Amino acid sequence: MTSPAGGHGRASGATAPGGSPPPSFQDMWRDLAPIGRHAGSGGYRRYAWTGADTECREWFREQAEARGLDYETDRNGNQWAWLGDPLAGDAVVTGSHLDSVPDGGAFDGPLGVVSSFAALDELRRRGAEFTRPLAVTNFGDEEGARFGLACVGSRLAAGQLTAEKARLLRDGDGVPLARAMEAAGHDPGAIGPDHERLARVGAFVELHVEQGRALDLSGDPVGVASAIWPHGRWRFDFRGEANHAGTTRLADRRDPMLTYAETVLAARREAALAGGLATFGKVAVEPNGVNAIPSLVRGWLDARAADQATLDAVVDGVERAAREHAERAGTDLDVVRESFTPVVEFQHALRDEIRRVLGKHGPDGSGRTVPVLGTGAGHDAGILSASVPTAMLFVRNPTGISHSPAEHAAEDDCVAGVIALADVLEGLACS
Numbered sequence: 001m002t003s004p005a006g007g008h009g010r011a012s013g014a015t016a017p018g019g020s021p022p023p024s025f026q027d028m029w030r031d032l033a034p035i036g037r038h039a040g041s042g043g044y045r046r047y048a049w050t051g052a053d054t055e056c057r058e059w060f061r062e063q064a065e066a067r068g069l070d071y072e073t074d075r076n077g078n079q080w081a082w083l084g085d086p087l088a089g090d091a092v093v094t095g096s097h098l099d100s101v102p103d104g105g106a107f108d109g110p111l112g113v114v115s116s117f118a119a120l121d122e123l124r125r126r127g128a129e130f131t132r133p134l135a136v137t138n139f140g141d142e143e144g145a146r147f148g149l150a151c152v153g154s155r156l157a158a159g160q161l162t163a164e165k166a167r168l169l170r171d172g173d174g175v176p177l178a179r180a181m182e183a184a185g186h187d188p189g190a191i192g193p194d195h196e197r198l199a200r201v202g203a204f205v206e207l208h209v210e211q212g213r214a215l216d217l218s219g220d221p222v223g224v225a226s227a228i229w230p231h232g233r234w235r236f237d238f239r240g241e242a243n244h245a246g247t248t249r250l251a252d253r254r255d256p257m258l259t260y261a262e263t264v265l266a267a268r269r270e271a272a273l274a275g276g277l278a279t280f281g282k283v284a285v286e287p288n289g290v291n292a293i294p295s296l297v298r299g300w301l302d303a304r305a306a307d308q309a310t311l312d313a314v315v316d317g318v319e320r321a322a323r324e325h326a327e328r329a330g331t332d333l334d335v336v337r338e339s340f341t342p343v344v345e346f347q348h349a350l351r352d353e354i355r356r357v358l359g360k361h362g363p364d365g366s367g368r369t370v371p372v373l374g375t376g377a378g379h380d381a382g383i384l385s386a387s388v389p390t391a392m393l394f395v396r397n398p399t400g401i402s403h404s405p406a407e408h409a410a411e412d413d414c415v416a417g418v419i420a421l422a423d424v425l426e427g428l429a430c431s
Contacts, residue, residue, distance in 0.1 A: 022066040025118040025418065032059055032110055036100065043103030043405040048141035048152070049077075049180040056098040060138045063117050069136070074197060075190040076156040077140040077181065083120065084133030090202035091133040092429040093388075094119065094421065097142035097153075097380060104143070105407025107209040111395065113138055115207045115418045122422040128430040132202065139380040146171045146180075148233075148300075149339050154380040158387045159193035166191055198387045203350060203428055206381040207393045207421050209409050213400035214373045221416040223371045224354055225346055225392035228382040230311050231304035232340035236263060236322060239332040242287060242295035253293055254330045257285070260297040262325040263318065267301060270317035276305030277376060278314050300338075304376040308343060344382040347389040354391050357427040358420055377402070393420055 023031070036044045036052030046052040057079060064071040064081035072080050080086070096112025116136040123130075140153035147169040155161035167178040167188055178188035215223050238256035264280045271278035279302045286296040301318060305311035319335050326333040351372070358370040373394065381390040395409050395417035409417075 022117070022121060023063065024121075025114060025414070028063065028114045028117060032056070032098075032114065033106060035059065038103060041103040041405060044100040044106065045102060046098060046100040046104075047146040048099055049177075049184040049186070050146070053099060053140075054184055057138070060098065060113065064136070067117065067120065073186070074157070074194055075192060076153050076194060077186050077191075078153045078157060079138040079140075081117075081136045082133060083135070084130060086133055086135065086200065088133050089200045091135055091200055092425060093135045093137055093201050093204045094206065094425060095135075095137035095139070096206050096208060097139050099141055099143050099145065101143045101145050101403045103405060104145075104403050105209075105401075105405055107395075107397075107407050107409050108211070108402055109142060109208075111209050111409060111414065111417070112207040115395075115414070115421055118418045119422040119425055122418060123426055123430065126422075126426070128426050130429050132429045134425065134429050142380055144339075147177050150233075150378055151380055151383045152177075154383040156191050157194040157198060158383055159195065160383060160386070163192040195387070198384070201388045204381060204384050204388050204390045205354070205393065205421070205424055205428070206379060206390070207395065207417055208379060209402065209407065210373075210394040210397045211375065211377045211400075211402035213397065215371065215394060215396035216398050216400065218371050220371050221396050221413040222358070222420045223373050223394045223396075224351060224358070225375060225381075225394060226351065226372045227346060227374045228341070228344040228378060229304045229306050229374060229376045230308050230341065230343040231302070231376065231378055232311075232315075233338045234301040234303065234315060234319075235336045235338050236260070236299045236301060236319075237334040237336070238263075238297040238299070238322075238326065239334075240295060240297075240330070241293070243293045245291045245293055248293060255293050256297040256329075256331045257294050259322065259326045259329050259331045259333070260299050263299070263322040266321035266325075267303075267314075267318045270314050270321065271303075274305070274310050274313040274317065276303065276310045276314040278303045278318060306374065306376075341378055341382060344385050346381070346385060346391050350389045350391045353427065354393070354424050357423050391424075393417065393424070 035055045036046035038045050060079050061071050069081040069083055094116040097109040142151050144150035169177040181188040238259045240254040240256035267278040280299045282300040284298040285294050303315050322333055355370050381392050384390050396413045401407055
C-alpha cells in the first residue's frame with residue numbers, strides 16, 4: 001500500500017525526534033504485517049497478553065515515539081498516544097485494536113490503528129491547528145479470542161466488567177487473565193473502571209473495515225455507522241454418559257453429541273425464521289476420544305439481530321429446541337449467557353456532523369452523500385458509547401469476508417478511509 005499522505009507536516013509545534021518524517025502508511029502496514037501471522041493458515045493469532053500481543057504493543061509505542069506523541073498505558077492495558085495535554089479534557093480520540101480472532105484477517109482492528117496514525121500525519125501535512133487534545137488508542141483484548149469475553153479493555157475502562165470478574169477469566173489452558181497480564185508485565189491489581197479518563201474524552205471515532213458487503217453493493221468506499229446490533233454469547237453444556245464407541249448399543253447411548261448436532265441445525269433454522277443470525281462456531285468435547293461416546297459437549301452460540309425482540313426470539317427458539325432434543329436423548333442441558341451487549345445507537349449529533357463533514361469533502365472526491373449503515377459486529381466504540389460520544393467509519397470490503405485470512409480492503413479504499421478520518425478529526429479537533 002502507498003501512503004495516503006503525500007508528506008508529513010507538523011502542527012501546533014509538534015515534531016518527531018530528529019525532525020525526520022514518521023513512517024508512512026505503507027511502512028506501518030509492512031512492519032505490522034508479520035506479527036502473529038501463522039505460517040500454515042496465513043491468518044493471525046494475536047491473542048491478548050501473548051508474545052504476539054507484546055510485539056503489537058511495542059509497534060504501537062514506536063509509532064507514538066516516531067511522531068513525538070506522549071505515550072502511556074492505562075490501568076487496564078489500553079495504549080494511548082497523545083498530541084496535546086491529556087488532562088485538558090474534551091479530547092478527540094481515534095483508534096481501534098490490534099488483537100485478532102483465531103486465524104483472523106489483517107484488517108479487522110489494525111486498519112483503524114494504522115489509519116489513525118496516518119490521519120494525524122495527513123493533518124500535520126495540511127498544517128492543521130489543533131484546538132483540542134488528540135489521541136490515538138489501541139484497546140486491549142477486543143476480540144476475546146483467548147479469554148472468551150470480547151472488548152475486555154474497554155469494558156473494564158467503562159465499568160461494564162468488574163475487576164474481580166475479569167481476573168477470574170481463564171483461557172483454554174486454564175490460565176487466569178490475572179496471571180497472563182502479570183506474565184506480560186502488567187499489574188492485574190490495577191485494573192478497573194477508568195471513569196476519570198473517559199470523562200476527559202469529548203469524542204471517540206473508530207475506523208474499521210466493513211464486515212459485510214453493504215458498501216460494495218452501494219459502490220461507496222467509506223460509510224458511517226448508525227448502530228450496532230444487540231448481540232451476545234451463550235454457552236450450551238450438553239451432558240451425557242461416556243461409554244465405549246464399539247460396544248455400546250445405539251439404543252443404550254446417552255450421547256450429548258447428538259443433542260449438540262440437533263441444536264446446531266436448530267440455530268440455523270430459528271435464525272432464518274426470525275430474521276437474525278445464530279452461529280455455533282466453537283465446541284469442546286470430553287473426553288474427546290475417537291472411540292469414546294462423549295460425556296460432555298460444550299458449544300458456544302453467537303447470536304445477533306437488528307433489534308432486541310428478534311434476538312430474544314432467536315435465542316429462545318434455539319434453547320427451546322435444545323431442551324426438547326436433550327429430553328428425547330436422555331441428556332442434560334445447562335445454558336449460561338456469558339456476555340451480552342444491547343443495541344448501540346451511535347450519538348446522532350456526532351454521526352450527523354461526521355456525515356456533514358464527509359459530504360462536504362467527499363471521501364472519494366465525488367461529493368456524494370455518505371451512506372449510513374448498521375452492523376452486526378461488536379466494537380470498542382459500542383462499549384464506550386455509554387460513557388463517551390462515539391462514532392464509526394467503515395471502509396469498503398469487496399468480498400464481505402471478515403474474521404478470515406481472506407479479509408480485504410483495496411488500497412484506494414484504505415486511502416479514502418484515511419482522508420475521510422482526517423477530515424472528521426480536523427472538523428472535531430482543529431480550528
